[in-house]
Amino acid sequence: MNEVTVTQKSFSLSKLFCFLRVKVQRGITALLTSFFKSKSFKLFGVSSGLAVIQGEEKILFSPLATQRELPSSIEKHAYGVFTKNLTVKHPVSSIIKVSNAIATRSGANLTLDGKIIQQLFEPTDGKTVQDHHYFRFSSKRISPKIRVSAEPVVSLAFQWQGNLYHWLFDTLPKIYLLENAHQPIKRLYVDCEKSFQRESLDLLGIGPDKVIDASHVEALSASELVIPSMPGLIGHPPKWVCNYLRSSFLPFLSKSSESTVQRKKQTNTYGGDRGERIYMIDSSNGESVKHPSLKLLEKYSFTVVDCASLDFLEQIRLFANTEVMISFHQSALSNLVFANPKMKILELFAKREVNPCYWAVANEVSLDYHYLTCASESEERLEHAILSLLENR
Numbered sequence: 001m002n003e004v005t006v007t008q009k010s011f012s013l014s015k016l017f018c019f020l021r022v023k024v025q026r027g028i029t030a031l032l033t034s035f036f037k038s039k040s041f042k043l044f045g046v047s048s049g050l051a052v053i054q055g056e057e058k059i060l061f062s063p064l065a066t067q068r069e070l071p072s073s074i075e076k077h078a079y080g081v082f083t084k085n086l087t088v089k090h091p092v093s094s095i096i097k098v099s100n101a102i103a104t105r106s107g108a109n110l111t112l113d114g115k116i117i118q119q120l121f122e123p124t125d126g127k128t129v130q131d132h133h134y135f136r137f138s139s140k141r142i143s144p145k146i147r148v149s150a151e152p153v154v155s156l157a158f159q160w161q162g163n164l165y166h167w168l169f170d171t172l173p174k175i176y177l178l179e180n181a182h183q184p185i186k187r188l189y190v191d192c193e194k195s196f197q198r199e200s201l202d203l204l205g206i207g208p209d210k211v212i213d214a215s216h217v218e219a220l221s222a223s224e225l226v227i228p229s230m231p232g233l234i235g236h237p238p239k240w241v242c243n244y245l246r247s248s249f250l251p252f253l254s255k256s257s258e259s260t261v262q263r264k265k266q267t268n269t270y271g272g273d274r275g276e277r278i279y280m281i282d283s284s285n286g287e288s289v290k291h292p293s294l295k296l297l298e299k300y301s302f303t304v305v306d307c308a309s310l311d312f313l314e315q316i317r318l319f320a321n322t323e324v325m326i327s328f329h330q331s332a333l334s335n336l337v338f339a340n341p342k343m344k345i346l347e348l349f350a351k352r353e354v355n356p357c358y359w360a361v362a363n364e365v366s367l368d369y370h371y372l373t374c375a376s377e378s379e380e381r382l383e384h385a386i387l388s389l390l391e392n393r
Helices: 003-044 164-171 173-180 195-203 239-249 259-266 294-299 312-320 331-338 357-364 379-390
Strands: 049-051 056-061 064-067 087-090 093-104 109-111 115-117 146-149 153-155 188-190 211-213 219-228 276-281 302-306 322-328 344-348 368-372
Touching (some): 064 239, 164 173, 164 195, 164 239, 164 331, 173 219, 173 239, 188 195, 195 312, 239 331, 239 357, 294 379, 312 322, 312 331, 331 344, 344 357, 357 368, 368 379
Parallel strands (some): 049 115, 146 219, 153 188, 153 219, 188 211, 276 322, 344 368
Antiparallel strands (some): 056 093, 064 087, 093 109, 093 219, 109 115
């Protein structure tokens, strides 16, 4: 039996196991909700169904459309994820207030009797509300701890809020929606587990005294919940989101101390001068990609920078002061939103699988975006892409 056949059988068994596991979980859920009904969430962390409730909704932005340009590449044909997303239509942006409801860390909002509020559900990965994990029993969620708040709470909680990209483009812009609705933030329910989350909220004037850290509070019941909608389609931030981030954080560069930056430049871990060429890595995420040789990078005057050594504001400074950057696909590229217009960026993909989210950002802030797939297979091909990136400067 050859290796391909073994791999295919292993993959088929894995899919079968996942299918059976979901079936068992849903079967247990059906029994629990049938027997315990409205108590099923508080006892076992499973939803007893769907609910459509009355809430106060305020529309802030009408549907918007984004027009984009195809990316540059030495590859002959543009990938379908680019050609299919040259025009993107965004949904309405709004905030909704509901009384006596439960917010959860994953972003699901429920009635007090454990039903998921359908109009507050934000689909991710193309999944429907019926696919939500609260409709599947898990021993990890038995008897969930639900904190009770007697005062109004704004919830920004979202399934992927721990990822820098989704924090910047899907979570923080909800604060702008609240500002436009003149909605005060007395208490904010959101993850603050990671340093970039704490640093960015602090820069926005939201201190720890206002925050209920969702990384320690799985569910929160409040007399009034204020839920901003998603700012736009996931992976396709509208222009107002990029403008909000730039206007909120770039002014801090002129106010912040340069001493840390200068120290890191002296140890060759930070490229801060305008016009520098940066090859960016992230040692914190366990990268398994094969990076270009140092010889090739030095040939074209690229400095290697480990973004894991930089805090939130230092990463912003790096992108704002870099003229040419090369990087494999990684969350730190979210900082492209802070780059100067016409900055050149070459995004590398290890395989023939392309995620267009940073191309989308580059379009909104007028960057010169290039990409290359299977970037580790041939250094000669990579050098060709670098030359294409640097020409006509």
